[in-house]
Amino acid sequence: MARRKKIYEGKAKILYEGPEPGTIVQYFKDDATAFNAQKKDVIEGKGVLNNRLSEFFMTGLNNIGVPTHFLKRLNMREQLVRSCEIIPLEVIVRNFAAGSLAKRLGLEEGTPLPRPIVEYCYKDDKLGDPLVTEEHIAAFGWASQQDMDDILSLALRVNDYLSGLMYGVGIRLVDFKIEIGRVYDGDFQRLVVADEISPDSCRLWDLQTGQKLDKDVFRRDLGSLTDAYTEVAERLGVMPKQATHISKPKLIN
Template sequence: MSRRRRIYEGKAKTLFEGPEPGTIVQYFKDDATAFNNQKKGTITGKGVINNRISEFLMTKLGEIGVPTHFIRRLNMREQLIRQVEIIPLEVVVRNVAAGSFAKRFGLEEGTQLPRSIMEFFYKNDTLGDPMVTEEHITAFGWASPQDLDDIVALTLRINDFLFGLFLGCGIKLIDFKIEFGRLYEDDMVRIVLADEISPDSCRLWDLRTNEKLDKDRFRRDLGKVEEAYQEVARRLGILIDQGPGDVRGPTTLQ
């Protein structure tokens, strides 16, 4: 097994030093959390499926000109990504009222919104990831006005593309969360899509039945969580690797 220096361990992924300067190895775990880490569990095989789904979606977005941190998938659970400076914001796009948004505005879950709504949340687990405005973002220096313009423009393109892609698979994209980072390259700084896009970070409902095909099945104890993730991968036409065994995380260098 390879030995690498661990850079960061989050709720669903671990980051290791990459094989080349400016690269990172992103390892997808089966760990699952909800409600700001108050609920914890394991979704067997989630890391393998999310690795493939995120690879597929990042690649497709790259093909339409959306810059991302993704380089290539390495194995069942790992992908090579560019090292970026993560902007401490979660960008959420809502197409249909669901979850906390529906409760916040007293809407019935499943209500079609008059237009897509974009929200920003400050990435801080201790504070519970509070919702913030563009004024907060620029005042506290988390992103410049130009950064924000780029983030908004990219997010709108991502929503348009993903909504149509999932619709073609019989899936309704209810909402999703994405993150961005600054890529320092050739004396230039670019805003790029980072983190992942998967059923962990999207609400995905069956177009006909409204059956949930995402992490809400874990959040709400609906059961068949693994099957829901596998169904999303199946509809996207992704064949999960069949091998002699799973891939364990690298040994961490002390």
């Protein structure tokens, strides 16, 4: 069998050429990074969990009419996605004060925000993904005004979906980030949710205890990252709840 051609390797995923034109195979690694990759580790099972959780979220969004690049899961670590042109922005939706927003504005973590706040960061690891405004985005041509209107609409629809889904299993969606891609059908262009949606890209807190169930567990040395992600997967029904602790994820096919 011919060796697959690697297109790109990032901190958490590897992209390979897909089996058909216009497709990409997205491979989820076990690598965990924080603070712009200043802190690194390999967490056994993390890639498997993120692959399954991202499949679950992306499928749910597709089913309610929010377009994504996700096509299907191929195996425990890989999924087939539609090739798209990634807009060089991280789109962040915040429901509660946490992380950099809490630091910037001197807010106590967990403070409810008056409404969801959408922020944009320029995707550039060397610069630390700096916060940018719509003025920057327009001036540098990263996205048109119509794109920005569509991005805002997509981000808020994803927020509504994820917030309700998480609340139903006793989890508070504090904030999350997504990426948006352009898909071309001839001369027609549309925007889709791309990359991944997983505990790597969300802040998730238990509604009752405030326990963190996201990558802050790794950032702040709060325990086992795999256990936290497994808890999210179990509550959502992505994997069965176990009567006893398991050392490796056992996922539903």
